[in-house]
Amino acid sequence: MRVAERVEEIVERGLCTGCGACESLLGKDVLGMELSPEGFMRPRRRRPLKISEQQAVMQVCAGRSQPGPAPSEAAPHRIFGTMLHLARGHATDRQIRFKSATGGMLTALAVYLLESGEVDAVLQVGVSTSNPLENEVRFNTTRAGIVACAGSRYGPTAPLKDVHAALDGGRRFAFVGKPCDVATLRNLARVDPRVDRQIPYMLAMFCGGNPSIAATYNIVRRFGEDHREVDEFRYRGHGWPGPTYLRTRQGREHRQTYDETWFSNLTYELMFRCKICADGVGEHADVVAGDCWVMDNGKPSHREAGDGWNMHIARTERGRQLIEDAVVAGYIHEEPFSVAELEAMHDDHGTKKRSVLWRLAGLALTGQPFPDHGALRVVQAGLAAGWRERWEAFRGTLARSLKRRNRESPVTSGTFAPDATTIS
């Protein structure tokens, strides 16, 4: 097994998660986050890095190491990790519940943290103010700002690109992001004690993978529109799951279902790093939330179901207390939800986790580096995979690696060109 030791290798071997922590550490004059030619958020190198700079980045980069959460007294579930509390629920505020990706759990918890004075701000991502198809980082100090960030952005974000500036500001803030973003923050906490002092709450969503921005531009083309004319775009929300929605400056509207978006567009543009991710379920977070899908014949259905319901898990004692306090304060409502229901509803995460060991074997055989997954039970999960599952994961990654399809453009190359994308 070999881990990458340089930023260039992390990016070019498809291991970068796109979080932006490297820009935050070294400054954007050294490594600036931009959309790469493949449409992922990647550091673009302005000059060769010194050894000390490489080491500083490698200490925190989740492309190198995603070690798993701190040990807990509760034995972790093989797939879903440590669960100090598991329930289903939603935001009690109707506007939050409606606008949000699912039931507004993450938004409601963030609002509660701000309004109860637990934090001064929330670091998260929202829609870019200059381009409704892209995203930007927000440091929200108001309820309105947090609510404006509700919803899932299935595309590149770099939520940690300004985290050092936020820490330098001295304020306490919560963080909301993907599991890999939170894993990076936990890595940072090991070398910067301010993280534990100033970021007392880290919230994440379940994540099946994050696609290239090319997927978004392809949806616009599929609707027959020019991306320059888009005035509003969302992937879901405004109902549950809510359609993917586009409105042009001229007022033309288009919609497609959640399944059309995922299975006709996004699935084909996921980054390689997501295919070897051993933590789609937010094990490093204090609280993680996902969809609590309506089940049809034992399988999750993604059909429109009105008011959204989340399932949520507290991973830490602090997260468990946060949920309890937010229920008492009336920000969220919750009901019982069992481990058996979770296993049936989110079996896609079981499949994904069981495949990682075999995908890594495909990389190892071809001499490719991959992240150190530490305590994320990759071997334990992998040994529970059936022979067919093992073979397909191994063979697929081996072929991908031999064809160099895990590779990405060098850190010195140009940026994404929307008009050059092809329809997937």
Ligand SMILES: Cc1cc2nc3c(=O)[nH]c(=O)nc-3n(C[C@H](O)[C@H](O)[C@H](O)COP(=O)(O)OP(=O)(O)OC[C@H]3O[C@@H](n4cnc5c(N)ncnc54)[C@H](O)[C@@H]3O)c2cc1C
């Ligand atoms: C890339 C991606 C993959 C996902 N895969 C799954 C899955 O496999 N299974 C599942 O059940 N749910 C998945 N979801 C999560 C789901 O869409 C909901 O976010 C989750 O159910 C929480 O719902 P909510 O109503 O509480 O969120 P909201 O209250 O709407 O809050 C969402 C929060 O997520 C933040 N956010 C949105 N997009 C991003 C992003 N790209 N990067 C960082 N932060 C972001 C927003 O800033 C906001 O704070 C995924 C979401 C994303 C972005």
